[in-house]
Amino acid sequence: MKNRQLSLDDEMFHANIKPEYWVNQSTSLINMAQNLTVTERRIIYSLIALIQPDDGDFKTYVLSVKDLAQLIGYKGKSFYNQVEKAIDGIMKKQITIYSTDGKQRVVDKIQWVQQATYFHGNGQVKIKLSDALAEYLLNLEKFTKYRLINVLRLNSEYSWRIYEFLKEDEWKSRSIIQNKTNKTWKSHRIMYVEELRQLLDVPDDTLKLMKHFRATVLEKAKKELNEKTDIEFDYEVHSKKGRRIESFIFYINPSQQFQDLQTGVDSTMEQVQSLVNVLIKNGVRGDAAIKLAGKYHYDYLRANIRYVMTSTSAKRNHAGYIISAIEENYAGYEGPVEKTEKDPFYNLILGQVEQRLRQTNERDNQSLERIVKAHERMLMENPDADIKYIVENRKSSVISELDKIESVRNQQNHPSLSADDISNQTIKDIFNEWQAQIIDVY
Missing domain, CATH: 1.10.10.10 (Winged helix-like DNA-binding domain superfamily/Winged helix DNA-binding domain)
Structure with a gap:
């Protein structure tokens, strides 16, 4: 029997790891000898935290390699190879269970991961826990639980x-x-x-x-x-x-930190989101804002951004000035500059902010493109229609949608849409006209 070729068409569940998720495992699993490193444990137990109480069997999860790299603390151009190496290491690890059947000593060896498939083109990895772990992680009667945030x-x-x-x-x-x-x-x-x-x-x-x-x-x-x-x-x-x-x-x-940990996720998310919003609002590209938030200490960033905001110097390239201020410490901040400790909790939060930004941009682009396509269909279905009227109506409809998008983003604490976020050139041109009419008050 030939092995079935694995692909992204298989039934899979796209994982979104969150630090507030619960880890549930049997007490017997806890009391077994384990030889996982911290890096390996972060991956394995993030998968375990994705298991729902009513799951009848293990799902196959698809995770972003970039998300895993943030979780582990890997950076740089080689993070994909580093993540693959970490998962390969897990696949070689086993849990050894010693018991007896009354007549002889019995040794069971269970692997943590049953299967891992890497999709280099998509930057994803597909992972399934070993089915032999099911009795220790599913339908549990005696178990221990804790939030993932406590161990990350x-x-x-x-x-x-x-x-x-x-x-x-x-x-x-x-x-x-x-x-x-x-x-x-x-x-x-x-x-x-x-x-x-x-x-x-x-x-x-x-x-x-x-x-x-x-x-x-x-x-x-x-x-x-x-x-x-x-x-x-x-x-x-x-x-x-x-x-x-x-x-x-x-x-x-x-x-006493229990309460702090419960509120820590929301507090950190709000701080990171606010900082990224300010950077984007002042012209820094979204991807650059995320990169700055991931590299520099939060208080250091805030001090240098505040320096720029209160500076009397007129700068034509406001975004460039902010980036220079951060990289060269114009504020003269004397505390820590870059984050020195690998903090998976912070990295996950930053990853969620990045994902939230990406999803919001995709959602808004789709709503704007639907308007443009609807007017294109009007022209195709009515060759004798007044082209000037349809073009003006399209512009009016797009501007109305941009007003709505701006209002929703403000309510949801998202940064405003920027020209760099828009992929359709027609929409981008209308956006530039719309933006020129708005008075930006910081």
């Missing part, structure tokens, strides 16, 4: 895994008072060092000294989780065997 910004795979271990027990009302601080915690979990090392996939010849294990794994996780997620934790030695630490007890509380 973690920079250590150990931090991510410890977060999952603690989320598994966070909801349980097992109040306890910590010995060294006398602080009351909502829940707790005891984990043996040997168990931790196995579940975190720490090789026997790595981090052998406990002080190194605590610094690299536990202390880093504590700092990251307390700063970036919806839980906070502390830990201390639970039991020893002689001088050797045998187990730790982890104390767990919901974090």
